[in-house]
Amino acid sequence: MSKCEQCIVRKFNSLTHLSREELVKISACKTSRTIKKGEPLFSEGEHINGIFCIKDGICKVSKMSENGRNQIVNLIKKGDILGERSLITQEASNLEAIALEDMEVCFIPKEEIIEDLEKNPKFSMSVLKDMANNLKKADNIIVDMAQKTVKQRLAETLINLKEKFDTNNDGIINVRLSREDIANIIGTATESAIRLLSDLKKKKYIEFVGKEIKILNLPELEKIAQGF
Amino acid sequence: MSKCEQCIVRKFNSLTHLSREELVKISACKTSRTIKKGEPLFSEGEHINGIFCIKDGICKVSKMSENGRNQIVNLIKKGDILGERSLITQEASNLEAIALEDMEVCFIPKEEIIEDLEKNPKFSMSVLKDMANNLKKADNIIVDMAQKTVKQRLAETLINLKEKFDTNNDGIINVRLSREDIANIIGTATESAIRLLSDLKKKKYIEFVGKEIKILNLPELEKIAQGF
DNA sequence: TTCAAAAGATGATAAATATCATATAATAAA
DNA sequence: TTTATTATATGATATTTATCATCTTTTGAA
Numbered sequence A, B: 001m002s003k004c005e006q007c008i009v010r011k012f013n014s015l016t017h018l019s020r021e022e023l024v025k026i027s028a029c030k031t032s033r034t035i036k037k038g039e040p041l042f043s044e045g046e047h048i049n050g051i052f053c054i055k056d057g058i059c060k061v062s063k064m065s066e067n068g069r070n071q072i073v074n075l076i077k078k079g080d081i082l083g084e085r086s087l088i089t090q091e092a093s094n095l096e097a098i099a100l101e102d103m104e105v106c107f108i109p110k111e112e113i114i115e116d117l118e119k120n121p122k123f124s125m126s127v128l129k130d131m132a133n134n135l136k137k138a139d140n141i142i143v144d145m146a147q148k149t150v151k152q153r154l155a156e157t158l159i160n161l162k163e164k165f166d167t168n169n170d171g172i173i174n175v176r177l178s179r180e181d182i183a184n185i186i187g188t189a190t191e192s193a194i195r196l197l198s199d200l201k202k203k204k205y206i207e208f209v210g211k212e213i214k215i216l217n218l219p220e221l222e223k224i225a226q227g228f
Numbered sequence C: 001t002t003c004a005a006a007a008g009a010t011g012a013t014a015a016a017t018a019t020c021a022t023a024t025a026a027t028a029a030a
Numbered sequence D: 001t002t003t004a005t006t007a008t009a010t011g012a013t014a015t016t017t018a019t020c021a022t023c024t025t026t027t028g029a030a
Helices: A020-029 A084-088 A110-119 A121-147 A150-165 A179-186 A190-202 A218-225 B020-029 B084-088 B110-119 B121-147 B150-165 B179-186 B190-202 B218-225
Strands: A031-035 A040-042 A050-056 A058-064 A070-077 A096-099 A103-109 A206-209 A212-215 B031-035 B040-042 B050-056 B059-064 B070-076 B096-099 B103-109 B206-209 B212-215
Touching: A020 A103, A020 A110, A050 A084, A050 A110, A058 A179, A058 B121, A070 A150, A070 A179, A070 B121, A084 A110, A084 A121, A084 B121, A103 A110, A110 A121, A110 B121, A121 A150, A121 B059, A121 B070, A121 B084, A121 B110, A121 B121, A150 A179, A150 A190, A150 A212, A150 A218, A179 A190, A190 A206, B020 B103, B020 B110, B050 B084, B050 B110, B059 B179, B070 B150, B070 B179, B084 B110, B084 B121, B103 B110, B110 B121, B121 B150, B150 B179, B150 B190, B150 B212, B150 B218, B179 B190, B190 B206
Parallel strands: none
Antiparallel strands: A031 A103, A040 A096, A050 A103, A058 A070, A058 A096, A206 A212, B031 B103, B040 B096, B050 B103, B059 B070, B059 B096, B206 B212
């Protein structure tokens, strides 16, 4: 079993503020898991009772709407922490997380880390900072969802994906999403997403390379996102 | 100047976890403010650098979209804390807060309370819990915005307003919102909000009493919110 | 009190988006 | 490989929502 003290992934998230002793303790009780593409890390209604530290892979965090449609509220990648909220609340999760590619994650049980949250101000301030950031992002998404057209949201999403997952040498965005996933990010029907993607392709603003997407004309996408 | 140690409002938020000494210290440096209806507590781009404790009144927290339309992301009432995020981040606010009625608020400068956040775990855990709750709410709003129709969102909003602000003896919801405000909560054109409100009134699910709203048939509103 | 401005209301129309149908392409299971 | 299933694509149409125009009512300032 790998040791948290030596784990590089930790450097990218709040766990980096834990002391050596705290890390050793966590190392002893954490579990490593492999999650295959398409499998859930956790499901709606489940009590997570701990946090996931993502060592490799990408997952989508989503929620079913009352209309029976799935809405993706976040994408999580290597280095991210997932499930912080379970540390603080007793409630069951209102979200589900499903792997978009094979994943390596560590799971740290709540009871082993909750004490650190109360006693290590650097750690708790870092978690607090994370949450504040997520809250700001969430507010921005609410505004976009409420005020922007589907076309705008699609353009914005493509730009965000590029930012978040970066591109390989050929300029291709490092994430594989189905058309349905994209539709579930921007909150529209799959057909609408497909249609608008086709439009962008026709205009040569983007290009499909296998399942992946390459942005050919970022300035034009930015214009669309802003409503022109 | 009133004293925080004796303030009842504090009991309703995270400040209740501060010690007597911490409260005395804050009491000495906090400022009380009166904000008239329509005036801002703070504006977009402003550095708040402190938190507001709402002693009386209601305000809307909103953000301009790139499309030039205003989106209300939260309503804040007596007992709430506003601006927690400014404690944690250096960034300017991306939101503005405007009084919907005359308000009494206390402002506590960041530098006076940030230390408590680091040294008083009960306080920091409470703030953390607040943020976790807000984050959950925000996720739910994102899903609603993305997946529900305007009609559903309106019904849901009316139900939420009743929950949040309660009703007086006559069953009238204790908050006065303009049609434009309601439109800016659900993310639609003012005309659309007016039209749908009129429909609900025609069907006798709601009634207007002056500027205020009374829910006559909650079960039917709930059905609409769920998409029936 | 009077009058201008803002808010609310409603119709007509245009634009955006969802839904349904169907076809083709890609993928995975036998 | 063959076949069944799923994903992608696209047209036709219905529905939802925005926009523009106009009117009435309410509100607030002089």
